[in-house]
Structure formats: C-alpha cells, structure tokens
Amino acid sequence: MGFLVPLDGLFILYGDESLSRRPMGRVTKPLRMMGAKIWGRENGERLPIAIKGTELCGIDYKQNVASAQVKSAILIAGLRAEGRTTVEEPFKSRDHTERLLKYMGADLKEDGRKVEISKSVLDPIDMYVPGDISSASFFITLGVLHKNSKLVLKNVGLNPTRTGYLEILKRMGAKIDMEIVEAEPEPYGRITVETSKLHGTIISGSDIPKAIDELPLLGIIGALAEGETIVKDAKELRVKESDRIKSTVENLRKLGVDIVERSDGFVVKGTGKIVGGEGKSYGDHRMAMLLAIAGKLSMEGVRIKDAECVKISFPNFFEILEGISMG
Numbered sequence: 468m469g470f471l472v473p474l475d476g477l478f479i480l481y482g483d484e485s486l487s488r489r490p491m492g493r494v495t496k497p498l499r500m501m502g503a504k505i506w507g508r509e510n511g512e513r514l515p516i517a518i519k520g521t522e523l524c525g526i527d528y529k530q531n532v533a534s535a536q537v538k539s540a541i542l543i544a545g546l547r548a549e550g551r552t553t554v555e556e557p558f559k560s561r562d563h564t565e566r567l568l569k570y571m572g573a574d575l576k577e578d579g580r581k582v583e584i585s586k587s588v589l590d591p592i593d594m595y596v597p598g599d600i601s602s603a604s605f606f607i608t609l610g611v612l613h614k615n616s617k618l619v620l621k622n623v624g625l626n627p628t629r630t631g632y633l634e635i636l637k638r639m640g641a642k643i644d645m646e647i648v649e650a651e652p653e654p655y656g657r658i659t660v661e662t663s664k665l666h667g668t669i670i671s672g673s674d675i676p677k678a679i680d681e682l683p684l685l686g687i688i689g690a691l692a693e694g695e696t697i698v699k700d701a702k703e704l705r706v707k708e709s710d711r712i713k714s715t716v717e718n719l720r721k722l723g724v725d726i727v728e729r730s731d732g733f734v735v736k737g738t739g740k741i742v743g744g745e746g747k748s749y750g751d752h753r754m755a756m757l758l759a760i761a762g763k764l765s766m767e768g769v770r771i772k773d774a775e776c777v778k779i780s781f782p783n784f785f786e787i788l789e790g791i792s793m794g
Contacts, residue, residue, distance in 0.1 A: 631677025689735030
C-alpha cells in the first residue's frame with residue numbers, strides 16, 4: 468500500500484482467505500493521514516482495498532504497537548511525500564526496510580525507536596538475500612530439543628532485530644552459536660545448535676517484536692523445558708494468518724501439552740513430553756510447520772490437517788525435515 472498510494476493510477480488489492488481476515492486499518496489510517504485515497508470493506512479495515520494514487524505530505528506518527536509492516540508502509544510512502552515523515556515505536560521492530568532504503572541512498576535517519584525519512588530517489592543495487600530466520604527457527608527448535616543432535620544452518624539472516632528467538636532460547640539454557648560472515652546490507656551467517664537442557668522463562672515486552680513469528684514455538688519449547696514458560700504482551704499474534712494464540716494452545720493441548728491460553732499469550736508447564744495426536748493448521752503455514760516439529764518430538768507422532776498451506780512460504784519444508792531426521 469505504501470508503494471502504491473503516491474503513484475498515478477487506480478489499484479485494487481485482493482488477498483487470500485487469511486489475508487482478507489486480517490485488519491488493515493492500522494496501515495490505512497496513517498496513509499490516509501498522509502493524504503492517501505483508500506477505500507475498502509469496513510471503511511478500509513479489510514481487503515479488497517482500492518487505492519487512487521495522489522500527492523502525499525509527511526507526517527509524524529507514533530505507533531501503539533511495534534509493527535515493522537506498518538512502519539515499512541509509512542516509510543515507503545514517505546519516499547515520495549512532501550516534507551519529512553517520522554515513525555516512532557514503543558519497541559524497536561525489525562529493521563529490514565530501513566537498512567535497505569539507507570543502502571539504496573534514501574535520506575533516512577534513525578534515533579533509537581524513531582525513524583525519519585524525506586523525499587528520496589533510490590539507487591539500484593545488487594545484494595544477496597539470506598535465508599529467513601523465522602523459517603530456520605523450526606529446525607533450530609528441533610535441534611535444541613531432539614536427543615543427541617547437532618545442527619548447522621548456513622546463510623541464515625542474522626539481523627539483530629530478528630534474533631530475539633535465539634536470545635530467548637539462550638536465556639533458557641540452549642547451546643547456540645552464531646557466526647556472521649557478511650554484515651551489509653543484511654547480516655547473515657551460520658547458526659550451530661545442539662541438544663540442550665532448558666528451563667522456563669518469561670517472554671514479554673521488548674522480547675515480543677524481535678520474535679513475533681517464532682513465539683508459538685515456545686509452546687513446544689516450554690513443554691519440554693523444566694518449570695513454567697510464560698508468553699505475554701503478545702496480542703499481535705491474534706491478527707496473523709490465524710489467531711496464533713488460540714491455534715497454538717488448542718493444537719498443543721490436543722497433543723498432551725499442559726498449556727493455558729491468556730488474552731495476550733499463553734502459559735506452558737514443562738512435563739517433559741508431547742504425547743501426539745492430530746492437529747489443525749487453520750490454513751496457517753507456520754502452524755502446520757509447528758505441528759510437524761511437535762510430531763518429530765512426540766511419543767506417537769502428529770497428523771496434520773491441511774498441511775499443504777506450508778507451500779505459501781516454504782515449499783520444500785517437509786523434504787528438508789525428513790532429510791534432517793534421516794541424517
């Protein structure tokens with residue numbers, strides 16, 4: 468949306484079933500404040516959305532919830548807006564957009580949780596796109612919890628605003644080493660994980676935006692760790708491809724995990740086992756992958772309803788998973 472709103476023309480944005488359920492108002496609101504002409508279901512809250520390109524003006528915008536997606540939409544629109552545009556967050560979210568825009572020559576400044584951008588013309592670049600650490604986290608989880616394992620993942624993005632899950636696991640006692648082999652514009656390198664004895668912890672506040680996509684995996688981690696693991700301040704999980712608080716709790720409870728849903732997260736008691744059974748992806752690719760990892764660590768295995776949705780982000784996930792298991 469941020470890219471389209473200043474362009475000349477009329478644009479219609481559609482989405483699949485899960486995207487059509489997700490709230491868009493937090494993106495359309497600041498863009499409209501910049502002068503964007505946007506229409507859609509529920510006053511622009513849901514897809515499909517129509518955009519008529521127009522001239523924009525810069526704004527100062529303060530987010531209530533740290534969201535890299537919202538921040539990126541505003542910054543990209545700010546590239547063509549008159550004047551200065553600033554975005555401030557309660558906690559710093561992932562900064563891929565800022566890094567890339569700055570590397571391409573944008574007039575962009577960062578000051579803690581605030582980012583400022585002015586009208587800019589970008590330069591073309593060549594860059595290597597590293598592996599997604601969120602996708603790698605499923606295998607990291609398996610490597611930490613599986614007996615007698617050592618797993619090396621190469622060419623994985625190690626942007627410090629994305630390594631929150633690794634930091635949480637280390638806090639819980641995980642044996643994880645990271646080695647950066649290239650730093651600009653996106654740091655990436657090698658991650659080595661080994662079987663570890665874990666203990667519970669509390670995940671909250673500034674932990675959340677740095678690990679938002681990986682938080683459901685803590686349901687599995689907590690089940691096999693000692694003590695209690697608490698995830699809170701994570702209401703953002705409820706507006707992903709599925710309600711990931713509800714779907715995580717319902718699925719893991721069916722698999723024999725002692726887990727309780729809370730309004731902003733969940734609480735898991737470590738029992739040292741996952742029994743197994745049947746789980747449902749809810750059409751959410753990350754939920755299907757979570758269930759697959761739970762199955763590899765369970766006593767009886769896990770049957771996954773609608774596992775095909777994994778292809779949305781990781782078409783060869785099951786092939787790689789089986790290769791790791793056989794190895």
